[in-house]
Amino acid sequence: MNKRNKSFIYAMAIGLMIVVIFLGFLSSFTNPVSWLLITGLLLIPFFYKKSEQSNIIKWKDEYSVGITHIDQDHKKLINLLNQFTTAYDHAMSEDFEKKALEELVDYTVYHFKREEKLMQENDYPDFVVHQAKHQEMITQVSMFVDLYNEKGHDALKDISEYLSVWLINHINGTDKEYSQYLNDRGVN
Numbered sequence: 001m002n003k004r005n006k007s008f009i010y011a012m013a014i015g016l017m018i019v020v021i022f023l024g025f026l027s028s029f030t031n032p033v034s035w036l037l038i039t040g041l042l043l044i045p046f047f048y049k050k051s052e053q054s055n056i057i058k059w060k061d062e063y064s065v066g067i068t069h070i071d072q073d074h075k076k077l078i079n080l081l082n083q084f085t086t087a088y089d090h091a092m093s094e095d096f097e098k099k100a101l102e103e104l105v106d107y108t109v110y111h112f113k114r115e116e117k118l119m120q121e122n123d124y125p126d127f128v129v130h131q132a133k134h135q136e137m138i139t140q141v142s143m144f145v146d147l148y149n150e151k152g153h154d155a156l157k158d159i160s161e162y163l164s165v166w167l168i169n170h171i172n173g174t175d176k177e178y179s180q181y182l183n184d185r186g187v188n
């Protein structure tokens with residue numbers, strides 16, 4: 001559900017609760033349902049804020065692969081993904097959404113090439129397997145982009161979740177596998 005729909009549902013729920021609270025107090029000021037609903041009403045901003053933040057990824061030091069420029073790339077990818085997620089969740093204009101997706105895809109391709117060059121230059125033994133994982137992601141994202149160009153906003157329902165899971169698993173798993181090898185060869 002996008003944020004615009006979610007905000008609408010929250011607003012409807014708040015409106016409904018206020019009406020029920022008011023009607024409850026008309027019958028009796030000690031009506032427990034009204035007091036219970038007032039408590040619920042006070043908790044709504046807390047839950048709303050929590051759900052707003054849940055799709056945003058924050059960089060953690062544990063994601064570091066021990067190579068400064070690769071960490072910088074990964075931080076930038078997380079920022080671009082958050083930018084796209086925000087554009088998508090808030091159902092911003094199609095132009096903005098498309099630009100955010102293109103920026104994310106372009107930087108991902110750029111980063112993969114940079115990483116692959118580094119692995120190749122250092123004869124990393126699992127280079128082919130790692131490159132295949134990059135290629136798999138590019139293929140999947142290209143499918144999403146084609147679908148988006150064809151069907152627009154609704155076609156992207158799963159993309160931000162797919163990208164978030166893939167990116168963090170890749171950074172925190174597959175990419176970390178080369179850390180020790182490259183660090184031992186003086187790449188930091």
Ligand SMILES: [Fe+2]
Pocket residue numbers: 074111115171175
């Ligand atoms: Fe990476």
Ligand SMILES: [Fe+2]
Pocket residue numbers: 115130134170174175
């Ligand atoms: Fe990688």
